[in-house]
Structures are given as C-alpha cells and as structure tokens.
Amino acid sequence: MDLNTIEAAERHLFILRALADQNDYRASETVLQQGLAMIGQDLPQDELRESFVWLAQQGLVAHADLAGLWVLTATQMGVDTAAGRKRVEGVARPKPGI
Numbered sequence: 001m002d003l004n005t006i007e008a009a010e011r012h013l014f015i016l017r018a019l020a021d022q023n024d025y026r027a028s029e030t031v032l033q034q035g036l037a038m039i040g041q042d043l044p045q046d047e048l049r050e051s052f053v054w055l056a057q058q059g060l061v062a063h064a065d066l067a068g069l070w071v072l073t074a075t076q077m078g079v080d081t082a083a084g085r086k087r088v089e090g091v092a093r094p095k096p097g098i
Contacts (some may be wrong), residue, residue, distance in 0.1 A: 009092040011041050011051055016060060016082035016091065034078040037074035058088055 018035055019025050033048055043051075052072055055061040060078035064071050078088040085096040 006092075007041065008051065009090055010039075010057060011036060011043075012060075013082065013092040013094065014039060014041075014092060015051065015055060015072070016074060016078050019061065019072060020079045020082040025074040025079065026071055029072070032072065054065070054090070058090070060088065060091070 005088070014036060015019070015032055018032060019027055023091060025060070029048060029052070033043065033045070036048070042052045049070065052061065052070060054062050055072075056063055058077075059075060060081055061074055063073070077086060077088075081088050081091055082094070087093060
C-alpha cells in the first residue's frame, strides 16, 4: 500500500469521526479542512471535495452545497464505520481505545 492510499484512508476516517462527534452529525468543509490541517493533511478545496464525493459514493456521508459552501452529514453507515462497527475499503480502521 502506498503513502497516498494510507493518507486517503486516514483522511476518510478523520472526516467520519469528526462528523460522528457532532451533535447533528454535520460539519462544514471549512471546519473539516481546518481539522485536517491540524493533523498534517492541509489540502486545497478541490482535493478535499474529491474525498467528500468519494465518501458520498460509498454511502458514508451526504453533502449539500449551501451558497458555495459544502456541508457534510454522516449517514448511519458512516457513523458505524467511524466507530469501527463496519469496515469499508478505503477508510482506515480505528485503533482500539481511540
């Protein structure tokens, strides 16, 4: 597995966990982009949106475009994946106890 694949899988898990931690399971792309930058994945908007689209294609999130700002909402499958109850190829598996 190459480094880009590992980074993408970790990014997908981070996004799902961030959404799962919100009371309404939602967050804006701006908040998610800032969070990812804090863990060393400072991506431009177009690359970040590619991850959002991929997650949506897997049925893990839904996204809405609100006047040019994307807002993501985790699906039940996305929450289950973030918690490690479901495994999805392309999303890193959560580490035990974290």
